[in-house]
Amino acid sequence: MRTSGQGRIVLVAGEAGIGKTALVHEFTASADGVRVLAGACEALNTPRPLGPLHDIAANIGGPLADALKDDAGGALAPLLDELRAPTVLVLEDLHWADEATLDMLRLLGRRVSAVPALVLGTHRDVGAADPLRVALGELPATAVRRLQLRSLSPEAVASLARPHGADPHELFERTGGNPFYVTEALAAGGALPDSVRDAVLARAARLGGPARRLLDAVAVAPPRAELWLLEAIAADELGALERCIATGMLRAEGDAIAFRHEIARTAIEEAMTPDRRLALNRQALPVLAARTYDLARLAHHAEAAGDAAAVVRYAPAAGERAAALGAHREAAAQFARALRAGDRLPSEQRAALLERRSYECYLTDRLDAAIAARRQALAIHRARFDRVREGDAHRWLSRLGWFAGDSATATADGERAVAVLEPLPPGPELAMAYSNMAQLRMLAGDLAGARHWGEQAIALAERLLQTETLVHALNNVGTAELTAGIPEGAEKLERSLELALKGGYEEHVARAYTNLATTRIPHREYATADPFLEAGLAYVRERDIDAWVLYLSGWLARSRFEQGRWDEAEQLARFVSEHPGVSATSKITALAVLGRLRARRGDPGVWEPLDEARALARVTMEPQRVLPVAAARAEARLLAGQPELVREEIGDAMALTPHHGEGWAAGELCVLARRAGFELTSPMEPAEPFRLELAGEFEAAAAAWRALGCPYEEEQCRKRT
Secondary structure (H helix, E strand, O other), X not given: OOOXXXXXXXXXXXXXOOOHHHHHHHXXXXXXXXXXXXXXXXXXXXXXXXXXHHXXXXXXXXXXXXXXXXXXXXXXXXXXXXXXXXXXXXXXXXXXXOHHHHHHHHHHHHHHHHOOEEEEEEEOOOOOOOHHXXXXXXXXXXXXXXXXXXXXXXXXXXXXXXXXXXOHHHHHHHHOOOHHHHHHHHHOOOOOXXXXXXHHHHHHHHHOHHXXXXXXXXXXXXXXXXXXXXXXXXXXXXXXXXXXXXXXXXXXXXXXXXXXXHHHHHHHHXXXXXXXXXXXXXXXXXXXXXXXXXHHHHHHHHXXXXXXHHHHHHHHHHHHHHHHOOOHHHHHHXXXXXXXXXXXXXXXXXXXXXXXXXXXXXXXOOHHHHHHHHHHHHHHHHHOOOHHHHHHHXXXXXXXXXXXXXXXXXXXXXXXXXXXXXXXXXXXXXXXXXXXXXXXXXXXXXXXXXXXXXXXXXXXXXXXXXXXXXXXXXXXXXXXXXXXXXXXXXXXXXXXXXXXXXXXXHHHHHHHHHHHHHOXXXXXXXXXXXXXXXXXXXXXXXXXXXXXXXXXXXHHXXXXXXXXXXXXXXXXXXXXXXXXXXXXXXXXXXXXXXXXHHHHHOOOOOHHHHHHHHHHHHHHOOHHHHHXXXXXXXXXXXXXXXXXXXXXXXXXXXXXXXHOOOOHHHHHHHHHXXXXXXXXXXXXXXXXXXXXXXXXXXXXXXXXXXHHOOHHHHHHHHXXX
């Protein structure tokens, strides 16, 4: 640390937990050759005069300690004597300073330029009338520098959240980017940490009386309480509002009042006794019902007030409203709220709520909850002998089973749906059951099966004027055809996308964008595939459809990886694979990319993702999952100098290649086998770059890879020339 003869005061300001103390400690730890004297003001109702100087004197003794014992007013001269050698003087928590300490700060401000000292003072933001604010305003401007610390940005919070698998958006919303709250929340695994709760409640307790009770009233009205609401439920406490704002617990937002941090609001709300919380919500509910049409807010207060009838009135409507706006997580939560209060609902209405919750959970990639809700609905339909709804529930369980990576269950439920519905008069449910079977056969690489079921679905959907089912079936048949190299499949997929966009069928739009891309990536048609991936991601992100965000991101990771954009690929693959609750089908692609990328870079941790990918892919037994994982593992063995293990990694994968990639997957496996020292017989002609390498035409193979935009493969071929 460089010193000069002229001292200065630096004031480090910011809210509690922003990192003032951490910053000062980091700075003083690097102050080599400079003495550090530190003291802190105390959070006491009657603080000790000159508390920071007492802390310092306890460590250094001498004239300063003697002056404090004899006469507090004579402590400035010995303090200045201590500062005549290069020194950093730290005064922590000046917002709690007593009058004598503030007077000492004023005197230091006038004399600090005469000594080689840096005075570091930390304080929270305080109101204009606070004694500290007055004292700071009297310091000489030439001797003072101010450093205002800000909260972490959403990007910084996301970076901290990523290794913990936490939702960065939710974490930022709860903590406001406050570093203390962020790190403590992550350490607590998402629950409200005791350390945060204790810190918040300690600050609240110091307010006491009406101010403390006002915090309760604001806490029960998230995210903010209008003044008219507080006048109705906390009229006697409103006089303490200025004090609550001045201490930083609350802040004004127009004509409403809110906690500075959601996590602090939660701590206050949870600390309330049940009867206090219940009473405040019961007061708030009729006031809000008379003044607002915010269904979600009314449902919240209805539940908190224990008013089951009001919950059933408001929560389903709030769920439908949220779903219509694309807020699918909120929609799922509202349907769950209605179900908690609706034990006495008619069974048919309860089943409908369960189905709505299941669908919203499915869209947000909460498959366990989606399956559980759908199975409960199925049980109700069986008990009511409602065969149509029973068959449709099986069709949905088939879809959910596939998304969970359980192909056997998906097939069994799909076949059961058809068996239940076919004896009944043909309806929309049967058309969708046919289309579901077409989708399962398409995913298994069975072109004939996909066409058989898909054509039945298309015919029935057109007869019944069921556009949504038509969209679904066109997608399935088109994908199966395009995967098999039949160009007409693209027309069906593009028609499916057009109808889905026109009809507002969000999930079907996502499927169309996905399949228009993922049928091209195995053929290395990135220029065609990437725009569909990017457009699809923009669409599903805007609509909060998490399941498809993850699925599309995994395929975009693969595309970026194969094009040599490895940093982007790694970021995307980690985002998907580390996301809490990610479905198996989304995770497999990301894991294969991550393991293969680490193998190529020579990074550690190659086999953890590849082992998990293989375990998940084997359950699905779908070519588009199994083949990329087998190729990734075979290449990793070669790069690790273990060619003798490549045959084992490829295993029976070649038998799946006729159903996937039109010679691309087969060619890749043949090349990997050749590099390992053995030959594989391909059931089809390998795609051109692989065929050229197998023929020993390495220069031509490298040129082919260059034309496709695959730099790694190009380099590998050039090494063999």
